[in-house]
Each structure stands twice: as C-alpha cells, then as structure tokens.
Amino acid sequence: MRTKNLVSGLIWGSLYVILTLTPLVILLTGPKNSGRPPLLDFSVSLGFSGLAIMALQFVTSARLKFFNQPFGTDIVYHFHRQIGIAAFLMVFAHPLLLFILDARYLRLLNLFSAPWRARFGVLAIILLIGVVWMAEYRQKLKIPYGFWKVWHGILATMMVGLALLHIFNTGDYTNLPWKRAVWIGYTVLFLLMLIYTRIIYPLKLMRNPYIVKEIRKERGDVWTVALAPARGKALRFMPGQFAWLTAWKTPFSDSEHPFSLASSSEQDDHIEMSIKNLGKFTSKIQALKPGDKVYIDGPYGSFSIDRYPQAKNLVFIPGGIGVTPIMSMLRSMAERGDKRPVRVLYANQTWDATTFREEMETLQQKLNMQLVYIIERPDAGWQGESGFLNADIIRKSVPAEWLNGNSEVFLCGPAPMMNAVEKALMQAGFNESQIHSERFALA
Numbered sequence: 001m002r003t004k005n006l007v008s009g010l011i012w013g014s015l016y017v018i019l020t021l022t023p024l025v026i027l028l029t030g031p032k033n034s035g036r037p038p039l040l041d042f043s044v045s046l047g048f049s050g051l052a053i054m055a056l057q058f059v060t061s062a063r064l065k066f067f068n069q070p071f072g073t074d075i076v077y078h079f080h081r082q083i084g085i086a087a088f089l090m091v092f093a094h095p096l097l098l099f100i101l102d103a104r105y106l107r108l109l110n111l112f113s114a115p116w117r118a119r120f121g122v123l124a125i126i127l128l129i130g131v132v133w134m135a136e137y138r139q140k141l142k143i144p145y146g147f148w149k150v151w152h153g154i155l156a157t158m159m160v161g162l163a164l165l166h167i168f169n170t171g172d173y174t175n176l177p178w179k180r181a182v183w184i185g186y187t188v189l190f191l192l193m194l195i196y197t198r199i200i201y202p203l204k205l206m207r208n209p210y211i212v213k214e215i216r217k218e219r220g221d222v223w224t225v226a227l228a229p230a231r232g233k234a235l236r237f238m239p240g241q242f243a244w245l246t247a248w249k250t251p252f253s254d255s256e257h258p259f260s261l262a263s264s265s266e267q268d269d270h271i272e273m274s275i276k277n278l279g280k281f282t283s284k285i286q287a288l289k290p291g292d293k294v295y296i297d298g299p300y301g302s303f304s305i306d307r308y309p310q311a312k313n314l315v316f317i318p319g320g321i322g323v324t325p326i327m328s329m330l331r332s333m334a335e336r337g338d339k340r341p342v343r344v345l346y347a348n349q350t351w352d353a354t355t356f357r358e359e360m361e362t363l364q365q366k367l368n369m370q371l372v373y374i375i376e377r378p379d380a381g382w383q384g385e386s387g388f389l390n391a392d393i394i395r396k397s398v399p400a401e402w403l404n405g406n407s408e409v410f411l412c413g414p415a416p417m418m419n420a421v422e423k424a425l426m427q428a429g430f431n432e433s434q435i436h437s438e439r440f441a442l443a
C-alpha cells in the first residue's frame with residue numbers, strides 16, 4: 001500500500017508541477033519582441049503560473065479518488081488552501097510589477113477607458129481578492145459555511161474564465177498555434193472539471209442513494225445513523241475513513257457534510273455515522289426517519305490502521321466525538337479477530353457524556369486492549385485519570401518498548417486537545433512519524 005501510494009503520489013505530484021510550469025515554456029519559447037524588458041517577462045511568468053495553479057485548484061478540490069488516495073484528503077485540502085494563497089500572491093504581483101516597470105500601465109485600471117484585455121484582467125484580480133478574502137476570513141466574518149462554499153465556487157469559476165479571456169486577448173503570448181493550443185488545453189481541462197464536479201458526479205451520486213435504516217441516540221448528544229444502499233452493496237472503506245453526507249437535498253445542492261464512517265469496515269450491507277449536535281446541520285440529524293433517502297460520497301481520508309499493516313502495537317487517542325473513526329478501527333479489528341495489543345486513551349469532558357463507553361467495555365473483552373479514561377470534569381468519587389491528557393498519563397499507560405517504532409498512534413479530537421496531545425506524545429518519546437491525526441476541520 002505504501003509503495004503504491006508513493007508511486008502514484010510521485011506521478012500526480014510531477015504532473016502537477018509540469019502543468020504549473022508549462023505556461024513558462026510558452027513565455028520562454030517562440031519569437032519575442034527583442035526590446036521587451038526582463039521585468040515584463042517576469043511579471044507575466046508570475047501571472048501565467050499563478051493562473052495555471054488557479055485552474056488546477058478545480059482538480060485539487062474535485063475529490064478525485066485517484067488523486068486523493070496517495071496523499072490523503074486532508075493534506076490535499078490543506079495544499080489547496082496554501083497553494084491558493086501562493087497563486088494569489090503570484091497573480092497579484094503581475095500587475096504590481098507592471099506598474100513598477102512603467103507607471104503608464106496604471107491607466108489600464110480605468111475600466112471605462114481600458115481595452116477589453118485589461119478589463120478582463122482587472123476584473124479577474126478583483127474576483128481573486130474576493131475569493132481569497134472570503135476564504136481567509138470566513139470564520140471571523142461569521143459567513144455561514146454553505147453560503148461561502150457556493151460563492152467560493154462561483155467567484156473562482158468566473159475569475160479563471162476572465163483570466164483566460166485576458167490571456168487570449170493579449171496577443172503576445174498566444175501568437176503561435178501551439179501556444180493557443182496549450183491555453184485551449186487548460187481551458188478544456190478547467191471546463192471538464194466543472195462539468196464533472198457540477199453535473200456528472202452529482203448525477204452518479206443521485207443514481208446510488210442510501211436509505212436511513214435506523215437512528216439511535218448515544219451518550220454525549222450524539223446520534224448514530226445507520227444507512228443501507230438502495231441497490232447493491234455498501235461502499236467499501238478502510239476503517240477510520242470518512243464520507244460526505246447529503247440529507248434533505250440533492251447532490252447538486254453542494255451542501256454535504258463530512259462524517260467518519262464509524263461502523264466496521266467488514267460490514268457490506270450498511271454503514272453508520274455517529275453525529276454530534278454541534279451546529280445548523282448536525283442539530284437536525286435526529287429528525288431523519290427510517291426510509292428517508294440520503295446521498296453518500298466516499299470513502300475519503302488516510303487516517304486508518306490499514307495504511308500501517310506492519311504496526312505491531314496500536315495506540316488510539318480519541319477525544320469527544322473524535323471517537324468515531326477510532327470506533328470503526330476497533331470494531332473492524334474485533335470482527336477481523338485482530339489480536340494485536342491495543343491501548344485506548346479516551347478523553348472526555350464528563351463520564352456521563354462519554355460516547356460508546358458501554359461498547360468500549362465489550363470491545364475490551366474481544367480485543368487485546370487496555371482502556372484508560374481521562375475525564376476533564378469528573379464527578380466526586382471518580383477513581384480514574386482526570387484533567388487533561390498529558391505526557392505522564394501517556395508514559396503510565398503505554399509500555400516503554402512501544403516507543404521503538406513498532407507502534408502507530410491514532411489521534412482524533414477537538415483541535416486544542418490534538419495540539420496538546422501531539423506535543424505530549426513527543427515528550428513521552430514517540431516519533432512524529434508514528435503519530436497519525438485526523439482533524440475534523442477541512443475548511
């Protein structure tokens with residue numbers, strides 16, 4: 001699995017770099033105006049590469065399984081975000097350098113008098129500022145996630161379209177048939193991605209709906225939804241992966257939410273998601289009824305014991321609702337008869353709200369597992385660990401010989417807990433490469 005992922009990661013990574021740099025070949029080859037200042041070429045090269053990256057953002061956000069598999073969906077999303085900022089700076093530097101080169105270029109900012117090629121360019125940059133500003137400040141500005149997502153897509157599509165029109169209308173760089181062919185290639189790729197993500201993929205999901213079979217209340221304001229495919233078998237996944245759920249709407253609405261697949265990966269007739277009431281969508285989950293139709297897009301993610309089959313010992317550290325992918329791994333291990341030694345360090349605010357605590361006891365009987373609860377606000381008389389999970393508790397609960405590289409650690413919980421526990425694990429002696437984290441935040 002590791003070698004296969006490494007090879008396909010290298011292939012996709014190389015293709016990405018080639019597609020980003022191809023516009024520079026357009027710039028550097030073919031007939032050139034000999035008087036063209038180097039700063040002008042540099043400015044255009046930044047604009048070209050920035051635009052190529054922007055067009056490729058439609059690939060990195062399209063959740064293509066073959067592209068996500070080698071890297072992991074969370075890494076692809078973080079890459080999408082970081083490279084988007086880099087591309088923004090490159091594109092933004094393009095006009096700034098022109099203004100430094102010759103102040104007369106400033107006249108092109110006047111949308112009433114400027115030629116169309118400049119109008120397209122200026123409008124593309126205004127939209128780009130809007131896209132990046134909304135993405136960076138969404139939470140501070142309290143922009144609802146669903147609203148932001150729709151507008152992020154619309155503005156980005158318009159922006160890339162306008163930037164391509166800017167290039168096609170700026171003759172210097174499309175003056176040879178092969179150069180035009182390359183830019184037409186980028187335009188076609190961009191349009192194909194739009195058609196695929198907005199029409200073909202939602203249609204595919206619509207043709208394979210899931211039906212709600214059961215909805216159960218769990219401890220900690222969590223609801224478990226059991227779903228079975230309307231036709232055929234349920235999706236196959238690695239324990240720990242997640243899928244996107246669309247309820248009450250069609251997949252065309254682009255309003256899906258990510259949830260870990262909490263059931264065992266050994267079941268092929270149904271899947272389960274356990275969802276904590278945390279906001280607008282999750283507070284409505286309990287209203288789902290058996291027989292309701294929903295849509296599932298998955299599996300995604302790389303947070304799974306199946307990616308580390310060589311691990312001799314396994315440490316699971318769930319915090320609160322972060323228990324869901326870990327339940328899937330434990331339930332799958334139980335069904336597989338996997339007897340590898342396991343330590344579970346389960347952190348919760350209160351004992352009463354500790355989700356799945358009864359099932360954890362059952363799993364302890366079936367697996368070679370030791371379970372330690374860490375309760376932040378315990379009731380009087382609590383005998384176990386209390387407060388926050390720290391390096392001392394880790395040292396006490398995990399055998400010292402597990403630190404030597406034969407064990408893998410799976411951590412999932414609220415962001416502040418994960419930041420603190422990652423540090424505590426390293427203080428206790430684990431290597432960074434042994435620690436695998438799933439953050440419940442992609443956006």
Ligand SMILES: Cc1cc2nc3c(=O)[nH]c(=O)nc-3n(C[C@H](O)[C@H](O)[C@H](O)COP(=O)(O)OP(=O)(O)OC[C@H]3O[C@@H](n4cnc5c(N)ncnc54)[C@H](O)[C@@H]3O)c2cc1C
Binds near residue numbers: 275
């Ligand atoms: C990989 C992954 C696995 C997850 N697994 C689980 C799980 O098993 N159980 C569980 O209870 N929760 C899980 N979550 C968290 C869950 O997706 C969010 O709690 C839920 O989407 C919030 O939606 P809301 O409308 O109720 O909350 P809101 O209050 O509207 O949103 C709160 C925040 O959640 C995020 N969010 C909201 N909508 C989306 C969306 N459509 N896509 C991505 N992020 C969004 C945004 O950052 C938003 O600011 C997981 C998240 C991720 C990324």
